[in-house]
Amino acid sequence: GDSVTQMEGPVTLSEEAFLTINCTYTATGYPSLFWYVQYPGEGLQLLLKATKADDKGSNKGFEATYRKETTSFHLEKGSVQVSDSAVYFCALRLQGGTSYGKLTFGQGTILTVHP
């Protein structure tokens, strides 16, 4: 079945450090890929997305590129801030079919950024 695997956390970084959170996926079709972020006490928010191979999603300094050849969608940010501390979820959604709108999530990665 479809699945998403994220790197194990938690990840702890100093402010201005470079961030990478790895995400790989297994899917039977051609999925859309997403990164969601969950700040403490809040619901998940869409951070960025990519809908086809080689697309790059970006938002708030975060980037991720849809790599079909490696089935990956790694999240990166060049310089993290304390306010980036949150839980990050990688997810996929198949295009069409009976699973309309269904998101398959990775297990989440806790990021803590220290001043």
Added chain:
Amino acid sequence: GAVVSQHPSRVICKSGTSVKIECRSLDFQATTMFWYRQFPKQSLMLMATSNEGSKATYEQGVEKDKFLINHASLTLSTLTVTSAHPEDSSFYICSASRLRGPPTDTQYFGPGTRLTVL
């Protein structure tokens, strides 16, 4: 922006009782709502998809009679955990999609409800 609320945020109940969790879209009409369950340090697992005015579609392995879902209006869906047991203790999260037909990428999530069954 689109806001989804859940109520209650936390609930503790005795084994054998039923608990109802509400999910509301506050400033938009949600034709589709999703219910997820999240165990500690684990991923969100989709339990069911509900469309306004029709029966919910449950994922494999989710007991329909255990987790009753009602989506009676365009702004409200409820999840009732019937005859709750300690193994039902979990974090329940809902999300809402605002458009009918092909879903957009905008699924708006509620903050979640922590259920503890004693």
